[in-house]
Amino acid sequence: MKGGAKVVVEQHRHAGVFIARGKEDALVTRNMVPGESVYGEKRIAVEQEGGDKIEYRVWNPFRSKLAAAVLAGVDNIHIKPGAKVLYLGGASGTSVSHVSDVVGPEGSVYAVEFSHRSGRDLVNMAKKRPNVIPIIEDARHPQKYRMLVPMVDVVFADVAQPDQARIVGLNSQYFLKNGGNFVISIKASCIDSTAPPEAVFAREVKKLQEQQLKPKEQVTLEPYERDHAVVVGVYRPAKKKEQ
Amino acid sequence: MSSLRNAAKRKEHKERAQPAARLSRHGLLEKHKDYVLRAKDFHKKEATIKHLRQKAEERNPDEFYFAMEKARTRDGVHLAPTAEANKYSQEELRLMKTQDIGYLQLKAQTEAKKVERMQQSLHLIGAPAANKHVVFVDDEEEAEQFDPAQHFNTVPELLDRSYNRPRLEQLADARATSAGDAAAAAVARIEKKRAAAYRELMQRQQRQEKLGGLAQKMAYDKEVMGKGRKRKLRPEEAGGQTGVFRWKAERKK
Numbered sequence: 215m216k217g218g219a220k221v222v223v224e225q226h227r228h229a230g231v232f233i234a235r236g237k238e239d240a241l242v243t244r245n246m247v248p249g250e251s252v253y254g255e256k257r258i259a260v261e262q263e264g265g266d267k268i269e270y271r272v273w274n275p276f277r278s279k280l281a282a283a284v285l286a287g288v289d290n291i292h293i294k295p296g297a298k299v300l301y302l303g304g305a306s307g308t309s310v311s312h313v314s315d316v317v318g319p320e321g322s323v324y325a326v327e328f329s330h331r332s333g334r335d336l337v338n339m340a341k342k343r344p345n346v347i348p349i350i351e352d353a354r355h356p357q358k359y360r361m362l363v364p365m366v367d368v369v370f371a372d373v374a375q376p377d378q379a380r381i382v383g384l385n386s387q388y389f390l391k392n393g394g395n396f397v398i399s400i401k402a403s404c405i406d407s408t409a410p411p412e413a414v415f416a417r418e419v420k421k422l423q424e425q426q427l428k429p430k431e432q433v434t435l436e437p438y439e440r441d442h443a444v445v446v447g448v449y450r451p452a453k454k455k456e457q
Numbered sequence: 458m459s460s461l462r463n464a465a466k467r468k469e470h471k472e473r474a475q476p477a478a479r480l481s482r483h484g485l486l487e488k489h490k491d492y493v494l495r496a497k498d499f500h501k502k503e504a505t506i507k508h509l510r511q512k513a514e515e516r517n518p519d520e521f522y523f524a525m526e527k528a529r530t531r532d533g534v535h536l537a538p539t540a541e542a543n544k545y546s547q548e549e550l551r552l553m554k555t556q557d558i559g560y561l562q563l564k565a566q567t568e569a570k571k572v573e574r575m576q577q578s579l580h581l582i583g584a585p586a587a588n589k590h591v592v593f594v595d596d597e598e599e600a601e602q603f604d605p606a607q608h609f610n611t612v613p614e615l616l617d618r619s620y621n622r623p624r625l626e627q628l629a630d631a632r633a634t635s636a637g638d639a640a641a642a643a644v645a646r647i648e649k650k651r652a653a654a655y656r657e658l659m660q661r662q663q664r665q666e667k668l669g670g671l672a673q674k675m676a677y678d679k680e681v682m683g684k685g686r687k688r689k690l691r692p693e694e695a696g697g698q699t700g701v702f703r704w705k706a707e708r709k710k
Contacts, residue, residue: 222644225623227622235582235644236647238578238579239578239654240582255577256577272578274576275580286619287590288590289592430592431590434590436588
């Protein structure tokens with residue numbers, strides 16, 4: 215190879231996520247649709263020993279809360295190859311496309327977005343990716359899309375609404391299997407802009423517990439986002455056996 | 458014959474370097490070409506000084522100049538002509554300030570765009586953690602017995618490396634953690650480039666902050682120069698800051 219490799223890709227703790235170390239220093243996912251960028255992100259092609267090329271897409275933690283949580287050292291994102299994910303707050307589908315990369319062709323992503331404008335981008339993205347099912351509906355009314363979504367393994371929510379915990383609880387009741395997991399991004403200023411962020415996070419965690427969503431861990435997203443936290447947990451966990 | 462020789466371009470002969478023995482004793486010595494440049498410059502300055510000195514010596518004190526018609530003295534001292542103090546009106550100054558602010562904002566915007574583009578692929582991986590990680594456990598007993606390495610299913614050395622803590626199973630499979638020796642060599646080579654990229658990113662961020670702050674300050678100055686009744690606040694009123702004004706509330710419609 216002339217000049218040696220320009221970039222080295224190492225596996226991440228979470229399956230389906232990688233870190234590219236080169237001139238850039240980036241979190242990447244393996245591109246399911248080689249040769250195409252979704253939102254103008256950089257792509258990195260790496261040649262394997264066999265001579266075939268693998269293409270990765272850069273996953274920007276300054277734009278995606280999930281990427282920021284991954285780099286912040288969260289223990290488990292539960293989004294892994296083959297998983298079924300309900301993604302609330304899909305927006306234009308930038309992060310959704312990376313989740314679709316992670317779950318791979320075996321898994322599926324049900325992306326719910328209320329706004330028609332960003333929903334259009336979401337739908338266009340889903341045309342290229344068979345494992346993404348776009349749903350343009352209000353996440354407050356899961357009964358409207360109950361015919362489209364089966365039981366899922368993970369619920370991811372980035373809706374930035376004051377009643378976020380209620381929305382996630384409602385969707386979990388409908389679609390999340392017992393012992394399934396949830397990942398929620400909380401923006402403190404969207405819930406209560408007057409209270410200190412720590413208090414807001416604690417209050418949200420309380421609300422989640424009331425919905426049978428048991429939080430396991432919480433990470434704040436500095437330096438990528440200010441006053442944001444991601445809470446990961448489990449829904450209706452199986453009772454621990456007495457030893 | 459000589460004119461013909463001048464017309465054809467002759468080869469420029471380069472002066473040889475000093476022999477190694479002399480070089481080690483005297484260091485790098487000046488070449489003739491450089492000496493000529495230095496000498497020419499020196500003689501030019503010498504000639505200028507000589508010319509000025511001559512002019513001063515031969516000056517005629519009775520000579521008339523037109524500037525004398527406007528020249529004034531005060532208490533026997535000659536008044537040097539000064540630039541007009543208020544050449545521009547308040548409105549003109551305000552307009553000029555608007556243009557300055559616009560330029561600063563443009564530059565700040567450019568820097569912000571560049572920062573954003575660089576951040577796309579520079580993810581601060583391996584920077585010291587600035588965030589907080591909370592793990593929820595069931596009871597106090599569990600909290601007391603909490604072992605981070607065991608919880609994260611990794612080795613204790615990797616606990617500080619929050620961006621990627623491979624699990625024990627992954628560590629056992631060496632292929633997952635390193636991409637081979639050739640890759641390791643490549644990493645060392647590109648490390649330098651990456652460090653430079655991060656340096657540039659930091660400088661651009663600082664520059665953008667400075668430019669933005671300056672534009673804001675100038676915009677405030679412009680507002681102060683503008684219309685509206687206002688009062689300058691005392692530092693104790695403005696929380697220790699000086700140069701803060703408060704405008705009188707005015708009904709717009």
